[in-house]
Amino acid sequence: MRTTALLRKIAQVVVAPLIALAIALAVTSLVVVLAGNSVSVFFEVMLTPPSQRIWVNIVNQTAMLFLAGMAAAIAFRMNLFNIGIEGQYTLASYSGALVAGMALFPGTLNILAALVVAMAVGAAWAAIAGILKVTRGVSEVISTIMLNSIAITLVGWLLNTYGDQYGQGRRTTPIPESSQLLGLSLGVFDTTTGGVFALSSLALIVGIVFALVINRSRFGFDLRATGGNEAAAVASGVQVKRMIVIAMLMSGGVAGLIWMPDLFGGADYYGTPFQSGLGFTGLAVALLGRNRPLGVAFGALLFAWLSVQANPLGLKADISPSVVQITQGVVVLVVVVVYEVVRRWGAAAEQRALRSTLDGATAGGQA
Amino acid sequence: MSKGSRLLLLGVSVLVSIAAVRVLTGAHEIDSPGSLRAALVATCPILLAALGGLWSERAGVVNIGLEGQMLFGTWGAAFFTYYYDPYIGLLGAILCGVFGGLIHAVATVTFGVDHIVSGVALNLIALGATTFLAEAFFADLDSEAGKGGAQQLTGLAKPASITIPGISDAANDIADKHWFVISDVASVVAVLTTRISVVTILVFILLVVTALVLWRTRFGLRLRSCGENPQAAESVGVAVMRHKYIAVLISGGLAGLGGGYLALVSSPGFHTNQTNGRGYIGLAAMIFGNWRPGGILVGSGMFGYTDSLRLRDPGTIHALLLLVAFWLMVFAVWRIVVATRTANAARTDRATIVALAVGSVGFFAWWALTDSVPRDFTSMTPYVATLFVLAFASQRLRMPAADGQVYRKGSAG
Numbered sequence: 001m002r003t004t005a006l007l008r009k010i011a012q013v014v015v016a017p018l019i020a021l022a023i024a025l026a027v028t029s030l031v032v033v034l035a036g037n038s039v040s041v042f043f044e045v046m047l048t049p050p051s052q053r054i055w056v057n058i059v060n061q062t063a064m065l066f067l068a069g070m071a072a073a074i075a076f077r078m079n080l081f082n083i084g085i086e087g088q089y090t091l092a093s094y095s096g097a098l099v100a101g102m103a104l105f106p107g108t109l110n111i112l113a114a115l116v117v118a119m120a121v122g123a124a125w126a127a128i129a130g131i132l133k134v135t136r137g138v139s140e141v142i143s144t145i146m147l148n149s150i151a152i153t154l155v156g157w158l159l160n161t162y163g164d165q166y167g168q169g170r171r172t173t174p175i176p177e178s179s180q181l182l183g184l185s186l187g188v189f190d191t192t193t194g195g196v197f198a199l200s201s202l203a204l205i206v207g208i209v210f211a212l213v214i215n216r217s218r219f220g221f222d223l224r225a226t227g228g229n230e231a232a233a234v235a236s237g238v239q240v241k242r243m244i245v246i247a248m249l250m251s252g253g254v255a256g257l258i259w260m261p262d263l264f265g266g267a268d269y270y271g272t273p274f275q276s277g278l279g280f281t282g283l284a285v286a287l288l289g290r291n292r293p294l295g296v297a298f299g300a301l302l303f304a305w306l307s308v309q310a311n312p313l314g315l316k317a318d319i320s321p322s323v324v325q326i327t328q329g330v331v332v333l334v335v336v337v338v339y340e341v342v343r344r345w346g347a348a349a350e351q352r353a354l355r356s357t358l359d360g361a362t363a364g365g366q367a
Numbered sequence: 368m369s370k371g372s373r374l375l376l377l378g379v380s381v382l383v384s385i386a387a388v389r390v391l392t393g394a395h396e397i398d399s400p401g402s403l404r405a406a407l408v409a410t411c412p413i414l415l416a417a418l419g420g421l422w423s424e425r426a427g428v429v430n431i432g433l434e435g436q437m438l439f440g441t442w443g444a445a446f447f448t449y450y451y452d453p454y455i456g457l458l459g460a461i462l463c464g465v466f467g468g469l470i471h472a473v474a475t476v477t478f479g480v481d482h483i484v485s486g487v488a489l490n491l492i493a494l495g496a497t498t499f500l501a502e503a504f505f506a507d508l509d510s511e512a513g514k515g516g517a518q519q520l521t522g523l524a525k526p527a528s529i530t531i532p533g534i535s536d537a538a539n540d541i542a543d544k545h546w547f548v549i550s551d552v553a554s555v556v557a558v559l560t561t562r563i564s565v566v567t568i569l570v571f572i573l574l575v576v577t578a579l580v581l582w583r584t585r586f587g588l589r590l591r592s593c594g595e596n597p598q599a600a601e602s603v604g605v606a607v608m609r610h611k612y613i614a615v616l617i618s619g620g621l622a623g624l625g626g627g628y629l630a631l632v633s634s635p636g637f638h639t640n641q642t643n644g645r646g647y648i649g650l651a652a653m654i655f656g657n658w659r660p661g662g663i664l665v666g667s668g669m670f671g672y673t674d675s676l677r678l679r680d681p682g683t684i685h686a687l688l689l690l691v692a693f694w695l696m697v698f699a700v701w702r703i704v705v706a707t708r709t710a711n712a713a714r715t716d717r718a719t720i721v722a723l724a725v726g727s728v729g730f731f732a733w734w735a736l737t738d739s740v741p742r743d744f745t746s747m748t749p750y751v752a753t754l755f756v757l758a759f760a761s762q763r764l765r766m767p768a769a770d771g772q773v774y775r776k777g778s779a780g
Contacts, residue, residue, distance in 0.1 A: 031496065035503030081483050138757040141431070141483055142654060145647050146750040153750075157743035283487055320502035320517075325495020333470070333488040337478045344479075 004353065008346040013295075016342055017288065020335035021302070028327045032319060041317040046309050046324075054308060056183070056196055060265070061304035062297070063200035064258055064275070068282025069300055070206050071255040073291035077214065078247040079227045084129055084144025085255045086279030087151030092122035092256030094155045094172065097263055097270035101173030110179045111264055118256040125151060126252025127245060134241040140248070148279075159270070171271030181264040197265030202257050207293040223247060255279065284332040290339070303328055384693055386548045394686035396679055400542050400557040405678055407558060408633050410671025411570045412437070412642075415625030416649020417656065417663045418577055419464075419618040424658060425581060426614030427594035428475055429771040431486025434646025435493030436467035436619045440626025442497040445520045445637030446504060448630075449513045453526040457566065457627050464623015465616050467493060472615040476608055479773040490646075498639045505637070513636065521636030529568075531560040564632045573621065578660035590614055594767030597774040608776055622646060648674075651753040657764050673748040681739035688734035695727035719759050 029039045050058060068085060075082035082088075096118030105113050129147060132138040163170035183195020214220035226233040226243050234240055258278050259267075267273035285303055289295030306328060310321040389397045396402050416433045423430035430436075440460040447459030467489060474485040501518060508515030513522045538560060541553035581587040590610045592600040597607045625645070630637040648670050655669075656662025676684055702720045757764075 031499065035500065037503070083483075083487070132754070132758055136758045137762070138754075142651060143754060143757060146651065146754050149644060149647075149750045150747050150754075153743050153747045157741055160743070161741070280487070280491065284491060287484060287488075320499045322495050322498035322502070326492055326499065327495075329488050329490075329492030329495060332491065333474055333480075333485060336480045336484050336488070337474060340478050340480055 004346070004349050008342060008349075011342045012290070012339060016338040017298070017331075017335055019338050020288075020331050023334045024327045024330035027330045028323060031326055032323060035319075037317065037319045042313070042319055042323075045313050045316050045319075046306070048309070050309065057308045058301070058304050060197050060200055060261065061308055062300045063197065063203040063261055064278055065281060065285050065300035065303055066203040066297055067206060067254060067258045068278045069285035069289060069296040070203075070210055070293070071251050071258065071279075072283045072286035073289070073293075073296055074210065074254060075247055075251040076286055076291045077227050078223050078243060079230070080130075080133075080244065080247055080251070081141045082126065082129070082144055082248065082251045082255075083141055083283065084126060084147045084151075084279075085251070085258075085282050086277070087144070087148035088122040088125045088252045088255040089258040089279055090155055090274075090276065091125050091151040092118040092252075093259040093263065093274060094158065094270045095121040096256070096260060097172040097175070100175040100179055100263065101269060103176045103179070107178040110176070111181070114175075114179075114263075115257065115260060118260060119253040120256070122256025123249045123253040126248045126255065130245040130248030133248075134244050163271070166271060169272060171269045174269040175264065179264065180268065183265060197261035199261035199264055202261060206254055206257065207297065211293045219246075255282075258282070281328070284328060287332050288335055302331075382551055383548060384690060386551045388686055388690045388693070389551070390545070390547050392686040392689065394683045395545050396683040397686055397690075398551050398554050400539060400554050400561065402675065402679060402683070403554055403558045404561075405675035406668070406672040407567060408564075408671075409674040410667050411567055412625040412628045412633065412645050413649050413652055413670050413674070414570055414574065414664065414667035415621050415628060416646050417652040417667050418574060418660075419621035419625070420650050420653040421577065421658060421660065421663060422581075422590075422614045422621065423468075423618035424653070424770050425591050425594045425767055426611045427597060427767055427769045427772065427774065428471070428611055428615050428618075429482040429486070430468075430471060430615065430618050430622075431483050431647075431650065432467060432471045432489035432493075433486075433618070433622045433649055434642055434644065435486075435490040436464045436471075436622035437626035437629070437642040437646045437649075438490075438493040438497045438640070439463035439467045440623030441630045441637050441641045442500055442626075443623065444627035444630040445501075445513075445523060448523045449505075449508060449520060453524050453631055456523070456631055457526065457624065460623045460627025460630070461620045462623070464619040464621070464626065466619070467623065468616045468619020471619065472612050475773070476611045476615065479775060481773070482771050494640060501637070501639050519636060519638040521638075523631060523636050525631055526564055526566050528562045528564045530562050535560040566628055566632050570624075570628070573624075574660055574664060581660075591767070593774075594770055597769055597772075601776075607774060611774070622649070625649070648749060651749070654764065654766075655753060655756055658766055669752065670749040673745065673752070676745045676748075677742060681742070684740045684742075684745050685734065685738065688730050688740065692727050692730035692734060695723050695730060699723035699727060722759065 029042070032039050032042050068089070071085050071088075072082060096114040099117045100110055100114035103110055125147060126144075129138075129140045129143040132143050133140050159170045159172070164173055181198035184198055184200075212220075214224065222233065222238045222243060225236070226238055226240055230240060259275065262273070262275065263270070281303060285299040286296055288299035288302070289297070306324040307321075310324040313319045313321045313323070385398055389395055416437055419433055419436070420430055440463050443463030444456045444460035446456075448456030451459075470492070471485055471489055474480040474488075475482050498518070501520070505515035505520040506517050508520060512524070513520050535557060538553045538557035542550050542557050544550055579587075581591060589600065589605045590613070592605060593607050593610045593614075600610075601607045626642060629641050629645070634641070649667070652666035652670050653663055655666035656664070676687075699720050702716065702723065706716050706720065
């Protein structure tokens with residue numbers, strides 16, 4: 001029985017994502033072939049060893065996707081579906097950039113102020129969905145979808161009304177030079193082209209804090225308990241309503257950090273450099289990583305690799321880089337299917353084992 | 368008062384209030400034939416998505432993937448219209464939508480994946496797939512049938528539209544005279560008799576057919592029983608899995624047709640990410656409409672009208688503030704009447720009444736103190752309205768009891 005459990009664990013952690021990736025790549029190849037492109041060129045481009053500069057992009061992208069994944073994972077652990085990460089980090093990124101651009105404080109203090117504001121705005125926006133859920137029974141799935149659209153429109157309006165004119169579009173005031181964070185070399189990378197964003201380290205911090213809070217604190221235990229079996233949690237005195245609001249606040253707060261590494265590491269203002277869509281990808285990354293920090297990190301790395309490596313596809317192979325979105329979507333779908341199949345297979349194996357033990361016991365009793 | 372006459376009364380009072388606001392503010396574009404036509408065209412894709420949602424959720428499967436199924440539909444419509452004709456194009460849109468529905472059905476019904484996870488993944492896949500396929504298939508197209516680009520395919524043939532000659536001209540004339548109530552009615556008649564697309568007519572037929580099939584046939588009863596209590600349904604011999612599959616496939620087909628409508632009727636052709644969240648709006652319209660065909664029509668109409676307002680002048684939008692203020696006050700008074708009659712004015716009810724009244728005064732002040740409304744605020748309206756309806760009416764909404772629950776064959780005790 002122990003070996004079955006171990007096998008199941010291995011299957012879930014290692015084999016399931018690999019199967020999912022293999023199926024996703026097969027589906028992607030099929031689509032590439034159907035569109036009349038060459039699969040070998042596709043794989044050649046995707047598997048080209050990245051240059052230093054590309055590695056820097058992959059690491060930066062991984063950090064931001066990890067933050068997005070963590071934001072989703074906090075809510076998932078509590079059985080909450082925070083589809084609103086997209087809106088939360090859009091509004092938070094705008095607010096953070098706005099505050100940083102105002103330069104109310106000198107240097108590092110300015111960065112801290114912007115981070116605090118971004119987290120607060122993200123948390124507040126997420127809290128709306130949490131409060132609507134606990135007071136009015138509104139499903140967070142629908143309310144966060146609505147809040148996404150409202151946030152994105154709101155930022156567009158704010159930027160159009162109060163932003164600086166810049167070229168064809170609008171932007172927030174660029175952050176002062178003293179608040180810019182030059183890239184890190186980490187002793188490996190050449191920093192002349194930017195280097196790894198200094199605030200990518202936020203990903204590490206958030207990952208560690210998440211692991212500690214979830215696994216080692218009373219709050220984390222309550223969170224997991226409520227996510228696992230709400231009725232039992234209530235019976236043991238967990239205040240579920242409060243937990244829901246806190247989980248949404250935390251999820252939104254982390255969502256507020258998603259774009260901060262880029263803001264201080266190169267973008268300098270909110271406008272054209274803003275990378276949208278990370279919120280939705282974050283959901284996928286969290287599912288892929290089973291809401292555990294290490295898993296989410298691998299998921300983020302995989303998705304970052306796919307999206308960064310796909311960029312030259314158009315130039316080198318005349319294939320639209322959007323093909324990797326198919327890979328990403330299929331990976332998520334297949335991985336949840338495989339997890340479910342493995343879970344059922346495990347449950348069935350356990351039942352069989354239990355039955356044979358029981359049969360053995362009754363047989364022994366009769367003898 | 369019977370349900371029918373109550374609805375009639377409500378309809379007439381809406382019409383009169385619109386006419387009054389129009390005459391009072393001089394914002395005749397509120398319900399000019401042009402405005403109503405734009406609103407109707409914006410309503411149809413949302414209505415189709417919402418109907419798709421209805422089929423699926425009545426069978427107990429939440430379909431967040433409507434957005435993706437619509438996207439598949441836009442691509443299918445463009446592809447098949449270019450190579451054949453717009454009617455094959457519509458069929459293509461439906462087929463591509465059904466394909467999206469099939470993915471969702473396999474994941475949720477057969478493998479028991481969380482419905483929302485599957486839907487989100489499907490939307491990711493659809494956005495990537497349609498963008499990629501558009502670039503691969505449409506980029507080099509350039510002929511009489513259409514002109515392609517990396518992200519679009521325009522100049523496609525459109526499905527036929529119908530004009531009823533005599534009535535159309537007369538109605539348009541009367542609508543232009545801006546008479547109280549009479550011109551408003553004429554406006555509606557003008558839209559229904561002037562260049563109305565056959566696909567629009569089909570959409571309303573599908574609405575009626577859906578209502579009849581789901582509520583008036585044996586098949587519909589069985590299908591709905593899968594959404595209410597699948598264990599009980601299976602124990603009396605309903606093939607639950609099969610009904611769920613059929614429902615999700617129909618759902619995908621309707622959403623796909625919605626995508627086709629966007630590419631062939633609403634706009635001059637296909638472009639990538641054409642749905643732009645309309646699948647989600649359709650889902651909201653369905654919840655807004657309390658999982659019922661009539662409610663869905665009202666919800667979609669409201670969303671369609673606000674969606675079409677982006678094209679209107681700011682003065683018209685400004686005049687609508689007055690209309691909103693008026694109706695919020697009406698609802699507040701109505702709730703007070705209901706609360707006093709039932710004599711147990713619950714605390715939540717009082718909160719609702721206060722909120723409605725404050726909202727009404729707020730909108731009135733907004734109307735009185737400003738001259739125009741920023742366009743961005745208009746595009747926010749459907750989302751904000753949905754949030755408010757959910758916040759204040761969620762107790763009145765009743766979704767199918769087993770909606771969103773994973774069901775496994777043979778789990779009937």
